[in-house]
Amino acid sequence: MFRSLFLRVFVLWALSVTTLPLRAMDTPLPDPTTIVTDRIPHDTGDRLLGVPVVSALDLKSLSPGRHLFYVRVGARNTGDPVHVPVIILKGEKPGPKLALAAGIHGDELNGIAVIHRLTARLDTDSLAGILVAVPGINRPGMIANNRHFVGSTGGGFMVDLNRSLPGRTKGGGPAGLYAGTVWKRIFKGRFDLAIDLHTQTRGLEYPLFVFADFDNPQAESLARALMPDIIKKDAGENGTLETTLLASGVPAVTFEIGAPKRFQETLVSRAIAGVENVMRLRGMIAGTVVYAEKQPVIGTHYSNIYTKTGGIAVIHVALLEAVAKGQHVATLYDPFGREIERYTAPHAGAVLALATDPLREPGSMLVRILK
Numbered sequence: 385m386f387r388s389l390f391l392r393v394f395v396l397w398a399l400s401v402t403t404l405p406l407r408a409m410d411t412p413l414p415d416p417t418t419i420v421t422d423r424i425p426h427d428t429g430d431r432l433l434g435v436p437v438v439s440a441l442d443l444k445s446l447s448p449g450r451h452l453f454y455v456r457v458g459a460r461n462t463g464d465p466v467h468v469p470v471i472i473l474k475g476e477k478p479g480p481k482l483a484l485a486a487g488i489h490g491d492e493l494n495g496i497a498v499i500h501r502l503t504a505r506l507d508t509d510s511l512a513g514i515l516v517a518v519p520g521i522n523r524p525g526m527i528a529n530n531r532h533f534v535g536s537t538g539g540g541f542m543v544d545l546n547r548s549l550p551g552r553t554k555g556g557g558p559a560g561l562y563a564g565t566v567w568k569r570i571f572k573g574r575f576d577l578a579i580d581l582h583t584q585t586r587g588l589e590y591p592l593f594v595f596a597d598f599d600n601p602q603a604e605s606l607a608r609a610l611m612p613d614i615i616k617k618d619a620g621e622n623g624t625l626e627t628t629l630l631a632s633g634v635p636a637v638t639f640e641i642g643a644p645k646r647f648q649e650t651l652v653s654r655a656i657a658g659v660e661n662v663m664r665l666r667g668m669i670a671g672t673v674v675y676a677e678k679q680p681v682i683g684t685h686y687s688n689i690y691t692k693t694g695g696i697a698v699i700h701v702a703l704l705e706a707v708a709k710g711q712h713v714a715t716l717y718d719p720f721g722r723e724i725e726r727y728t729a730p731h732a733g734a735v736l737a738l739a740t741d742p743l744r745e746p747g748s749m750l751v752r753i754l755k
C-alpha cells in the first residue's frame with residue numbers, strides 16, 4: 385500500500401517536471417507586433433513611463449496632435465527589450481514629413497536639447513505636416529557614455545552605428561541588426577526631408593556646421609536655411625543616416641552642433657532657430673524665411689593636422705578664425721613642459737574644429753582647417 389502510493393506520487397511528480405518545460409517551450413510566445421489596439425497603430429500593448437510602446441511608426445493613421453512613443457528596436461543579452469523614444473507632432477493641416485534625429489552617436493547630446501525645446505514650443509494647431517523627432521537613437525551607446533554602439537558579444541565590442549545603415553533585419557551582427565531595425569521601424573519610407581543632429585567627437589569641438597550634398601539642391605537649401613557658421617559640400621560616407629536617406633530619395637543633411645557630452649546654450653538656441661527656419665522654408669510653420677547677416681563659410685575640402693607623437697597640446701587658434709598658410713596653430717609639449725613640436729596650417733582657410741582635450745595620442749587631431 386505504502387509502496388504503491390509512493391510510486392503513484394513519484395510518477396505524477398516525474399510527469400510534471402518532464403512535461404511542463406516541454407509544454408512551455410512548445411507554446412509559441414505571442415508576437416508583440418500582432419497586438420494592435422484601435423487607437424494606436426502597431427501598439428504592443430506595453431506602456432513605459434506612461435508612454436505606449438509600438439513596434440513601428442505609422443504616421444498616416446495617426447490622429448493630429450502631440451504623440452509620444454517608445455519604438456521597440458531590439459533586446460539586450462538579458463532579454464530585456466530596448467526602446468527608442470519618439471516625439472511626433474502631427475499638424476492639423478497637410479504638409480511635409482520632417483525627421484529630426486539625435487544621438488545616433490551616443491555621446492553627442494546638443495541635439496537632444498534642440499528636440500526637447502523645439503517640440504515643447506511648437507503648436508500642432510498651426511502646424512502643417514508632421515515633425516518626427518528622435519531624441520536618442522543609440523540607446524546602448526548613451527547608456528555606456530560612448531559614441532559607438534556598445535555590444536556585449538565576445539566580451540564587448542564597439543561599432544559606429546552611423547556607418548552601419550541601412551543595416552539588416554535578419555542575421556548578421558548585433559550593431560547591423562540594431563541599425564536595420566531602427567531604419568525599418570522609424571525612418572524607412574516615411575519622410576520628405578531630414579536633419580540628423582550631431583556634435584564633434586570627445587576631445588574636439590565644432591562651431592555650428594553642416595555637411596551637405598550640394599548635388600541634391602534640396603539638401604543645399606536645407607543647409608543654407610539652417611544658418612550655420614560653416615557648410616562643407618560633401619557627398620557623405622556610406623552607412624550614415626544622411627546618405628542612407630539621400631539614397632532612398634529623402635533630402636537630408638548632417639547638422640553638427642558644437643561639442644559632445646554637454647548642452648551649449650548659444651549653439652542649441654541657434655540650431656533651434658535654424659530648424660524653425662527650415663520648417664518655414666517648407667511651409668510647415670508660418671513666417672518669412674530668414675538668413676543670417678553673416679553668410680556661412682562654404683568649403684569643399686578640409687585638412688586635419690594630426691600629432692606625430694603623443695603629448696600635451698596648446699592650441700593657438702579659435703574656432704572660425706581665418707588662418708594663413710604656414711601659420712603656427714598648435715604646440716605639443718612633453719610631460720615636463722618642454723616643447724616637442726610646432727604645428728602649422730598646410731593652407732589658408734577657416735578653423736572648422738579644434739582639440740579641447742590637451743592630452744593627445746600620436747595620430748590624433750589638433751586642428752581641422754576648411755578651404
Ligand SMILES: [Zn+2]
Pocket residue numbers: 489492582583584
Ligand atoms: Zn556624430
